[in-house]
Amino acid sequence: MRSITQKLVDLLDVQQLDDGLFQGQNTRLFGSHLVGGQLVAQALIAASKTTNRPAHSLHAYFIRSGRTDIPILYKVENLRDGKSFSTRQVHAWQNGHIIFSAMVSFANIEEGLENQIEPPLYPSPDELIPEQQLKQMIYEDVPEPTRAIFMRQFFINIHPVQPFNPFKPIKLDTNYAEYFQTFETIPTQQDTPMMHQAIAAYYSDYNLLTVSLRPHGVSYANGGVRSASLDHSIYFHTDFRVDEWLLYDMNATVSSQSRGLNFGRMWQDGRLVCSVNQESLMRLKQ
Secondary structure, three states, X not given: OOOHHHHHHHHHOXXXXXXXXXXXXXXXXXXXXXXXXXXXXXXXXXXXXXXXXXEEEEEEEEOOOOEXXXXXXXXXXXXXXXXXXXXXXXXXXXXXXXXXXXXXXXXOOOOOOOOOOOOOOOOOHHHOOOHHHHHHHOHHHOOHHHHHHHOOOOOEEEEEOOOOOOOOOOOOOOOEEEXXXXXXXXXXXXXXXXXXXXXXXXXXXXXXXXXXXXXXXXXXXXOOEEEEEOEEEEEEOOOOOOOOOEEEEEEEEEEEOOXXXXXEEEEEOOEEEEEEEEEEEEEEOO
16 A cells, blocks of 8 residues: 555656656545645646756746646746756646646756845644644534545644634734644655655645635635635755655735735755745635
C-alpha cells in the first residue's frame, strides 16, 4: 500500500505527453472542489521539467473553477533561456478552457548579499496538537453532510499554532501560523528540489485565504461567506526540505471590495525559505 506521502508525490507529478505538454492527475480529496494549490504545484513541476535551473518565483491567476473528475492539461511555453534566468508560461486546460495561468522564473544558484528579518517565536511543533486530532475535537460541530469530506486526512502533517473552529467562527486578529511537514520522507526517486518546492507550493494555498476572514468572524465552512483564491505568488529564497518541519507564518493586511490580501512566510531552522502572497475572494452570502 502506498504511503500518504507517496500518494501526494504521485498526485503532484505530471506526465509528459509531448514537447511542452503535460497531464496532471486529480483526486477527490475534498469532493468536486479542485484545490488551488494542486494547480500551482503541478504547473510548477511541468515548467520545472523544461529546465535544469531551480525555480525562484511563480505568479499565477485562478481563472475558472477546476473539476476533479477529469485530468488537467498543462501547456508550457518557453519564453526565454538567458545566461542566468529562464522564464516559462504555463496554462492549465480543462474542457477546452484555460482554468489557470502562471509565469514561472528559474535562476542559477548564486552567492551574493544575504539578509533577512528575524524569525517569529512560537512553541515547537511537538508542543502543539495535530490538525487531525483537532478535527476530532470539533466533530460534533461539523454538519452531517460535510463530515466525511472535512474529516479526511490531508496529505500533509499540520500542527496549528492557533487552532480555530471554522464552524463556530469568532473575530480574531489576522495573525495565524502552522507547522507542516510530510508524514514520511520524500521517496528517493522523487527527492529533488523541484518536488520539495512543489509540495511547499501545494500547501501554501491550503489555509492562506482564511487569515483575511479572521477579523470578520466569518468562515467558508459554515456557509457565511463565499471564498476562493484569485491569484497566488510564491518566492523561493533558498533550499529546504518538506519532510522536515517548516513554520508557515501568515497574516492579512487589508480586506476591501469583497477581496482580502494575504501574506505568508515559510521558515526552517531560522531561515526564511519562501514568501507567499495571495488575493482572495471573500463575498458575504445573502
